Structure formats: C-alpha cells, structure tokens
Amino acid sequence: xxxxxxxxxxxxxxxxxxxxxxxxxxxxxxxxxxxxxxxxxxxxxxxxxxxxxxxxxxxxxxxxxxxxxxxxxxxxxxxxxxxxxxxxxxxxxxxxxxxxxxxxxxxxxxxxxxxxxxxxxxxxxxxxxxxxxxxxxxxxxxxxxxxxxxxxxxxxxxxxxxxxxxxxxxxxxxxxxxxxxxxxxxxxxxxxxxxxxxxxxxxxxxxxxxxxxxxxxxxxxxxxxxxxxxxxxxxxxxxxxxxxxxxxxx
Numbered sequence: 001x002x003x004x005x006x007x008x009x010x011x012x013x014x015x016x017x018x019x020x021x022x023x024x025x026x027x028x029x030x031x032x033x034x035x036x037x038x039x040x041x042x043x044x045x046x047x048x049x050x051x052x053x054x055x056x057x058x059x060x061x062x063x064x065x066x067x068x069x070x071x072x073x074x075x076x077x078x079x080x081x082x083x084x085x086x087x088x089x090x091x092x093x094x095x096x097x098x099x100x101x102x103x104x105x106x107x108x109x110x111x112x113x114x115x116x117x118x119x120x121x122x123x124x125x126x127x128x129x130x131x132x133x134x135x136x137x138x139x140x141x142x143x144x145x146x147x148x149x150x151x152x153x154x155x156x157x158x159x160x161x162x163x164x165x166x167x168x169x170x171x172x173x174x175x176x177x178x179x180x181x182x183x184x185x186x187x188x189x190x191x192x193x194x195x196x197x198x199x200x201x202x203x204x205x206x207x208x209x210x211x212x213x214x215x216x217x218x219x220x221x222x223x224x225x226x227x228x229x230x231x232x233x234x235x236x237x238x239x240x241x242x243x244x245x246x247x248x249x250x
Contacts, residue, residue: 040066056221058183064092083096084196087112088213089109091183091211094207096209103130103147106181107120109211109217110135111133113135113217115136115141118131118133119131129173129175131143132173133214134216135218138227139177139225139228140174140177142178144169146183147182148184151184151204151228152185152204156179156185156187157182157186158187159184159185163193163201165180165199166199169199176225178198182202200221200224212230213214
C-alpha cells in the first residue's frame with residue numbers, strides 16, 4: 001500500500017517578516033510626522049516671538065467682552081429701577097394674571113416701595129409664604145397671596161387660610177408684618193380673627209389703591225410695627241393711617 005506524500009506546511013516564518021516591515025514603516029511615518037510637527041511648532045513660536053501683539057488680541061477681546069457685559073448689566077439695572085419707580089397696576093389687570101404672576105406682581109410692587117430684597121417664594125411646601133421682603137425700616141414682611149379669577153365675586157378668603165398663615169408667619173418665617181393679600185374679598189369672620197392675631201388684611205379695594213398709586217403698603221395699613229432701623233434714610237413711616245382693612249395693633 002502506497003502512502004500519500006505528506007503535505008508541506010506553509011512556511012510561517014515569512015509572515016512575521018512582513019509584519020515587522022509594516023511596523024517599521026508605521027514608526028517611520030510617525031517619526032516623520034513628529035519631526036514635521038516639532039518644526040512647525042518651533043516656527044510658530046518664533047513667529048509669535050516676533051509678533052507679540054497677536055497674543056494681546058484675545059486678552060483685549062476678553063476684556064472688551066467683560067466691560068460690555070458689565071455695562072449692559074448696569075444699564076439693565078438702571079432701566080429696572082426706573083421702571084420700578086413708576087410701576088402701576090390696575091386691579092383688573094391683576095385679575096387676568098396666573099396666580100404665580102400675581103405673586104411676582106406683588107413682589108415688584110414691594111421693590112417699587114424700596115424693599116430691594118423682595119422675592120417670590122410661593123411654591124409647593126412654601127409653608128404659607130408667597131412673597132417675603134424687608135422694608136427700608138428693617139421690618140420683615142411675610143405675605144400670602146390669594147388670587148381670585150373672578151375678583152370680588154370669587155370665593156371669600158376665610159379664617160382657615162388665616163389660621164395657616166398665623167401658624168407660620170412668625171414662627172417659621174420670622175415675620176414682623178404678616179399679611180394676607182387678595183384681589184378678592186374676605187369673609188365676615190376674617191377681620192375679627194386677623195385683629196386678634198395681629199395679622200393684616202389687604203382686600204381688593206386696598207390692593208387697587210396700593211397697586212395703582214405711589215404710597216408704600218406700610219402707609220396704607222393701620223398700626224404696623226415700629227421701624228427696626230432707626231437710621232433709615234427714608235422719612236418716618238405713617239404707622240396709623242386712617243385707611244386700612246384692619247387694626248390688629250389697636
């Protein structure tokens with residue numbers, strides 16, 4: 001029986017030689033690229049050394065951008081202050097606002113009156129405060145806003161709402177002047193409870209007077225607490241006006 005001649009196995013030693021040749025070419029290309037990149041960077045460095053003014057351009061552009069931004073911020077603040085000084089709302093306009101925008105309108109009116117830190121804080125879990133501010137006399141204001149789409153014809157704000165505000169206005173928010181404000185009306189029982197708990201009520205009529213006038217709210221309310229800041233640059237506040245919805249400090 002004849003045997004088949006054994007197959008010759010391919011010479012695998014030739015493949016590594018080809019692979020080594022490829023690696024050498026790759027390294028050669030990388031080296032050439034590195035030499036070219038070094039030469040290019042040296043040329044750029046040399047050119048920049050002779051043209052230092054080019055480096056100043058980005059710095060000057062950045063400085064100009066910052067100066068322009070600061071100018072725009074200052075101009076925006078000036079326009080905002082001018083707008084706030086003449087801010088007026090008619091109560092019918094307030095009726096058409098979303099309740100959140102209504103809170104922002106109250107914040108803006110306080111800023112108009114000089115409460116620079118007035119902020120809208122109403123949201124879920126606000127614990128009875130929708131707007132908070134410090135007036136020029138150092139008194140801390142805590143205001144809860146009740147917006148009624150139907151204005152005076154809407155549902156009255158009653159003692160349950162006042163009770164919630166009374167439980168948080170001073171204890172949690174450290175308020176000096178605790179206000180319930182609405183573009184609608186209050187229930188018959190609300191003024192008596194507000195007086196007994198030293199709360200202030202601002203109904204639609206008083207809101208209209210405040211929003212469309214130029215007198216600050218503390219001059220329209222009756223018997224607000226005395227100023228904390230005796231050295232205020234503002235004239236003495238009228239602490240016992242003949243107008244107002246309640247007299248909690250009498």
